Every structure is written in structure tokens, then in C-alpha cells.
Amino acid sequence: MVSExxxxxxxVVALLGRFPALARLDLDVDAGEIVLVxxxxxxxxxxxxxxxxxxxxxxxxxxxxxxxxxxADRRVIRRxxxxxxxDTGLYADLTVRDNxxxxxxxxxxxxxxxxxxxVRLDLDTRLADIIVARLxxxxxxxxxxxxxxxxxxxxxxxxxPHAALDENGRDVLDEVLRQAAAGGAAVxxxxxxxxxxxxxxxxxxxxxxxxxxxVREPGGTGVFGG
Numbered sequence: 001m002v003s004e005x006x007x008x009x010x011x012v013v014a015l016l017g018r019f020p021a022l023a024r025l026d027l028d029v030d031a032g033e034i035v036l037v038x039x040x041x042x043x044x045x046x047x048x049x050x051x052x053x054x055x056x057x058x059x060x061x062x063x064x065x066x067x068x069x070x071x072a073d074r075r076v077i078r079r080x081x082x083x084x085x086x087d088t089g090l091y092a093d094l095t096v097r098d099n100x101x102x103x104x105x106x107x108x109x110x111x112x113x114x115x116x117x118x119v120r121l122d123l124d125t126r127l128a129d130i131i132v133a134r135l136x137x138x139x140x141x142x143x144x145x146x147x148x149x150x151x152x153x154x155x156x157x158x159x160x161p162h163a164a165l166d167e168n169g170r171d172v173l174d175e176v177l178r179q180a181a182a183g184g185a186a187v188x189x190x191x192x193x194x195x196x197x198x199x200x201x202x203x204x205x206x207x208x209x210x211x212x213x214x215v216r217e218p219g220g221t222g223v224f225g226g
Contacts, residue, residue, distance in 0.1 A: 003030035006155055006186035007052055011061035014051050021047035023210035024061065031154075034177060034187040036197045039207035045190035046085065048207065049157040052188060053083035066154060079107050082153030084161060088144035092133040096123050096143050099132055104150040117150035121172060137164035149176055156180055156187040162196060174200050 007029035014022040022044050029035050037045050050056040052065055054074035063070040065077050090099045097118065104114035118124040121142045132140060141164050148156065156177065162170050177200060181187050191197040198204060204216045 003032065005029070006031050006066060007188065008064045009051075009061065010063075012051065012058055012063050013060040014047055014056050015059050016047065016056075020210055021056075022051065025207075025211045027205065027212055029186045029188055031184045031186055032181050033203075034181050034189065034201045036194075036201035036204035037188060037190040037207060038194065038204055039213070043207040044210040045207055046159050047210075049083065049085070049159050049188060049190055052155065053081050053157050054078055055083070077155075079151075080153055081155045081157060082107075082148035082151050083157045084144050084148055085159045086163075088140050088147075090132045090140060090143055090147075093131060095129050095131055096135070097128045099143055100146050100150060103147040107151040107153075109150045109152065113150040113152065114146075117146040120149060120176065121146040122168075138166055138169060141165050142169055145173060145176065154185055156185055156189075158187070158189045158191075160191055161189060162191060170196060 005028050007027065009025055009027045012022050012025045013020055025044070025048065037048060039045050047056055051058060051063065051070070054065070054070060054077050057074065058071050066080055068076050070077070091102070094102065100118055100123070101111055101114045104110065115124070118128065123142060123146055127135070127139060132143065135143070141161070145161070161173055165173060174196070177187050177189070189197055189201065205212050206214045
């Protein structure tokens with residue numbers, strides 16, 4: 001059975017100011033696939049995720065997500081893409097429940113989806129009515145993940161998702177991402193936690209200087225220069 005390519009980037013250049021954060025980058029991600037993005041700080045990992053989320057414009061090259069040309073219209077994909085960066089984007093003065101329900105409605109999800117996501121991330125009891133400003137970094141991370149889970153995106157884009165989570169939170173996150181991929185979502189994860197992330201991912205790509213430097217295929221059996 002041929003997999004559907006959900007993310008297709010060819011020769012993509014993305015500028016931050018005058019600096020090419022992505023420099024003629026090529027990458028494909030298929031439905032049902034979890035891909036780990038590796039690389040040092042400044043390699044372009046966060047910019048890659050933000051390009052795929054439609055948050056950073058493509059200056060040249062060909063970029064398609066879910067069949068949509070990002071150079072023609074990068075906003076059209078936003079309800080179908082779940083992005084979690086270093087900043088969770090939560091409202092600090094709202095409760096956990098209000099944040100999850102608000103962002104669920106904003107992405108077209110239902111209140112039932114929001115409540116189920118809170119249960120899955122263990123946010124439905126003592127934390128539900130706590131103001132987000134009072135939460136720890138790991139708890140805020142859980143809330144951000146609950147927002148994505150409620151959305152049920154077709155593309156998951158996560159920047160250091162394991163950061164600040166305790167061991168239980170990391171286990172829950174991994175299971176959520178495996179289930180999302182099993183349901184046909186494409187998952188792109190940028191992480192420095194290579195041990196855990198490599199066990200989760202089907203393959204990994206390494207960025208250097210804003211382009212794909214190497215690819216590690218399933219099982220870690222080979223690395224090929226890019």
C-alpha cells in the first residue's frame with residue numbers, strides 16, 4: 001500500500017530577516033509516520049516546524065502540506081495542523097479547563113473532545129480549575145498537549161515536547177503520538193532527547209546549516225548524506 005505524503009518540501013528557503021534559517025531543504029513526511037528532527041541549536045529545526053505550521057513564509061522552493069501550496073496560502077492548513085512550540089500559547093489568567101475548551105473551539109473541536117483530552121493528560125481533577133499562571137512548566141506542557149489532542153490534527157508539529165515533563169508525562173506523550181500516527185496523522189518532532197525520541201520515531205533526519213544533512217532509516221540501519 002502506497003503511503004500518502006502529507007508534508008513535501010523541495011528546495012525550501014525560509015529567511016529570518018536576511019538569514020536563511022532553511023537553505024534549500026528537502027523533506028517528505030508520510031501519513032502514519034513519526035519523524036525525529038535532530039541538529040544543534042541554530043540548525044533550523046524550529047523554523048522547519050513553523051514553516052510546516054504555516055507560521056513562517058517560504059521565500060523560495062516548493063512547500064506543500066496536506067496538498068496545499070504554502071507559498072500560495074499558508075493559513076488554509078492551520079485548523080488541520082497542531083503546533084506546540086517552546087511557548088505553549090496558553091492564556092495565563094484562565095484556568096486549565098477554560099484554556100483547553102477555548103482552544104478546542106478555536107480549532108473546530110467539541111467540548112467533549114476537550115474534556116476527553118484533559119482526562120487523557122490527567123488534567124481533569126485537581127488541576128482543572130487552577131489558573132495556568134500557577135502551574136509548573138511541566139504542567140503547562142501537559143495543557144498544551146491536551147489542546148493538540150482535543151484538536152485531533154492531521155499533522156502534529158512538536159518542538160522539544162518532552163521538555164519539563166516528568167517520566168509519567170513523557171510516557172503519556174509517547175503513547176498519544178503513537179496513537180495519532182496509527183490513526184493516520186503525520187508527526188514531526190524536534191528533540192534533543194534523542195534516546196527516547198529515537199525509540200518513538202520511525203526515522204530521523206539531521207539538520208545542519210538549514211538543510212537535511214543526513215537521514216537515519218527505520219531501525220537505525222543506515223545514515224545517508226543529504
